[in-house]
Amino acid sequence: MTAAYVALEGGHVLEGRGRASGTARGELVFTTAYTGYEESLTDPSYEEQILTFSYPLIGNYGVRTERFEDDRVHPRAVLAKELTDDVADWLESEGVPAVDHLDTRDVVTDIRDGGAMKCGIAVGEDATEEDALAELEACKGMSEHTDIGAQVSVDDHTVYGADNDGETVALVDCGAKGSIVDSLLDRNATVHVLPYNVSTADVEALDPDILFISNGPGDPANYEQAIELVEAFVEETPVAGICLGQQIVAEALGGTTAKMNFGHRGVNQPVLDLESGQVVMTTQNHGYTVDEPGDYLEVTQINVNDDTPEGLDGVEHDIITRQYHPEANPGPEDTLEFFDSVLGMAEKTDQRAVPADD
């Protein structure tokens, strides 16, 4: 059996079974999702985190690239009660350490009580407890990753659906999941995927119908250029955002964000729509939240478990954001119509632009 050590903030070290070798450090979080491990493991929002699956068996339907959200695994390491060989081999080939035969009930309880915490991992024939503790020692807090967008964003402007005749979307890629692009393409949009630090002038040159800020890893306050973009465009262009995108929009418009204790990660987070009274099940993966929405935004949806904002609308401007993941993958597809609402904002703007016929 390959030795495997997991050092938790505070210095407590767990021992498990090594399933993919290497050393790693990151913020230890958990997801309660019981399916969708391929989508979660390729979600760029998990960059610089160590992902614990609370569901006890992960990998029982194999690994298929068709289900990937990006072209690589993003968590720095993976913890579980039991990983199948398919998943373990995949993680080994990606150089991402994995540990199973852990009592993940204890790990989850520790995170719930102590909050998302720093963690160091060492897996391998010669791995030692000290190696894991050295990783822990070197681990940075999430908000200290000040340029994390650079690790996950496209390097260059890329266009999808150039021949589509729907709306033109400027998607600021702070670590966008592939399913967000697909959901827009399914609705006939042309999607310009832009680097996370794209300049205002470069976005202006595209004359987009919608400015869309994607999901992504880390602290929203560190995405200064995306925050400036929202400020620059909000008067003229409808703005949308998912997850990190919602947080960036709030930061840009006088709202505030805060770090949660252990966040929301799973595929059955209940969300209440304040206007309709309807509750929907949603997929979530976030550790920060909008704290105060500010005067330009109103909260339209809240999390049933803890009342945190799940949806925001512009009070006077065309803005619509979600803290959860309407694009699903993994998880329920109950909220896909979000993308119709987003593209619908552009149609509204078009109608206003047409002079009255008299």
Ligand SMILES: NC(=O)CC[C@H](N)C(=O)O
């Ligand atoms: N999925 C996301 O976009 C995550 C947003 C942000 N990094 C958070 O943890 O809250």
